[in-house]
Amino acid sequence: MALLIDTGLSDWMSDAEIAESVRNSAPGLDVRTPESLGNADEVTMIAVVGLRDDHLTQLPNLQLVQKLGAGVETILSHPALPDHMRIARLKPDAPAQGIAEWFLAYILCTQRNMAFHEAAQQRAEWAPKAPIFSPETVVGVLGLGHIGGRTARMLHAVGFKVLGWSRSPKQIDGVTCYHGADTLSETLGQCDHVCAILPSTPDTIGMFDAAMLAQMKPGSQLLNAGRGDLIDETALIAALDRGTPGHAVLDVTSQEPLPADSPLWQHPGVTITPHVSGWYLGDALAEVAQNYQNLTAGTPLLHEVDRLRGY
Ligand code: NDP
Numbered sequence: 001m002a003l004l005i006d007t008g009l010s011d012w013m014s015d016a017e018i019a020e021s022v023r024n025s026a027p028g029l030d031v032r033t034p035e036s037l038g039n040a041d042e043v044t045m046i047a048v049v050g051l052r053d054d055h056l057t058q059l060p061n062l063q064l065v066q067k068l069g070a071g072v073e074t075i076l077s078h079p080a081l082p083d084h085m086r087i088a089r090l091k092p093d094a095p096a097q098g099i100a101e102w103f104l105a106y107i108l109c110t111q112r113n114m115a116f117h118e119a120a121q122q123r124a125e126w127a128p129k130a131p132i133f134s135p136e137t138v139v140g141v142l143g144l145g146h147i148g149g150r151t152a153r154m155l156h157a158v159g160f161k162v163l164g165w166s167r168s169p170k171q172i173d174g175v176t177c178y179h180g181a182d183t184l185s186e187t188l189g190q191c192d193h194v195c196a197i198l199p200s201t202p203d204t205i206g207m208f209d210a211a212m213l214a215q216m217k218p219g220s221q222l223l224n225a226g227r228g229d230l231i232d233e234t235a236l237i238a239a240l241d242r243g244t245p246g247h248a249v250l251d252v253t254s255q256e257p258l259p260a261d262s263p264l265w266q267h268p269g270v271t272i273t274p275h276v277s278g279w280y281l282g283d284a285l286a287e288v289a290q291n292y293q294n295l296t297a298g299t300p301l302l303h304e305v306d307r308l309r310g311y
Contacts, residue, residue, distance in 0.1 A: 026289035094282025102277035140191035200227035201310030219246035240269035
């Protein structure tokens with residue numbers, strides 16, 4: 001049995017660096033890269049960012065695809081994915097902390113009128129403007145899993161009124177939790193800021209269409225760090241033009257990198273960050289080593305994906 005690391009990326013950690021880090025977490029593991037593959041029949045687990053056709057055709061004894069990240073939609077939708085293939089994802093603390101901070105940072109920018117004050121400074125103009133008081137501000141968090149739960153707790157600790165929304169019922173101290181599709185518009189209608197951190201699944205794709213955007217509070221802010229396909233971007237631009245919502249902050253877009261001719265770049269109501277909210281992997285590679293050991297021992301995997309549910 002062997003674990004193959006194959007990200008195919010040139011602008012991130014190299015496969016050799018990832019392999020070294022996995023070996024350091026659990027010395028003695030048989031961890032390979034495409035350069036040191038040897039007998040492909042021995043590979044039972046592969047760690048990837050995206051699954052390629054050749055992973056499935058050239059590794060006949062593959063049992064587990066480990067996503068080096070959280071979103072597994074492109075793996076699950078691979079047309080040649082066999083029914084028996086198991087999928088696991090990562091749930092490290094570092095990106096959850098980073099994404100919660102990203103939401104907080106952009107919410108505070110609005111609360112404190114930062115863009116207004118920067119513009120006034122450019123004009124050498126002393127222009128007092130009242131900040132918005134956080135205890136009177138309602139923030140909704142859509143998705144209360146690993147990242148959303150942490151985001152909701154952080155926002156509550158800072159002093160916001162926090163509403164949460166998920167598929168199944170949740171209890172989080174200080175957070176009013178809703179669940180189920182029927183409660184989404186009621187939740188949105190109360191929020192000054194909406195933080196979306198949902199997976200891409202058949203149920204969530206296009207969830208923010210024209211009708212759902214119209215349920216938001218006029219002038220409110222929509223922040224998305226989950227997946228870009230949650231939002232119908234054409235409908236978003238039309239909705240922003242009407243002022244409901246008033247602003248969107250997007251770390252993810254339906255096409256990444258966002259094409260230079262996308263109207264999102266130039267729209268005054270849109271702020272874009274290039275998928276950087278959850279930058280650091282932290283100790284995530286220890287989870288990869290642990291999953292290889294669990295697979296080998298036949299014990300339950302860490303963060304195995306429910307293929308039917310889609311996350
Ligand atoms: P989790 O699986 O821990 O949580 C997902 C949450 O979404 C759960 O609370 C789940 O509800 C909820 N959910 C899923 N489907 C629905 C639905 N149809 N209606 C209502 N709620 C739903 O995932 P994470 O928090 O770890 O990550 C969430 C997503 O964030 C990832 O799938 C990935 O796409 C994205 N991501 C983005 C990153 C970035 O850098 N921008 C980095 C990491 C992740 P329930 O609890 O009831 O199951």
